[in-house]
Amino acid sequence: MVNANELMQFLPMIVIFVLFWFLLVRPQQKRAKEHQKMLSEIVKGDEVVTQGGIIGRVTKAGEQYLGIEIAAGVEIHVQRGAVGTKLEKGTIKSL
Secondary structure, three states: OOOHHHHHHHHHHHHHHHHHHHHHHHHHHHHHHHHHHHHHOOOOOOEEEEOOOOEEEEEEEOOOEEEEEEEOOEEEEEEHHHEEEEEOOOHHHHO
């Protein structure tokens, strides 16, 4: 049988684990879920920024790859997961 003294020795470790979970793990899972949702909603015509910092307009939207026009007549192909941010329409013109 576990007495109260032994349980009190593990209490700080349990508290640290709970704090770690609520301050680090849960917010990261929420951000990852939001990023996945954003990636699944990308369609032709959206303006995006890749994780490498390249800004462009989506010209082709496949299941795993995107065609992104980064300049007039210059198109690159990237994995859908390489997109970091979806921009508002007209952002590229304002740059």
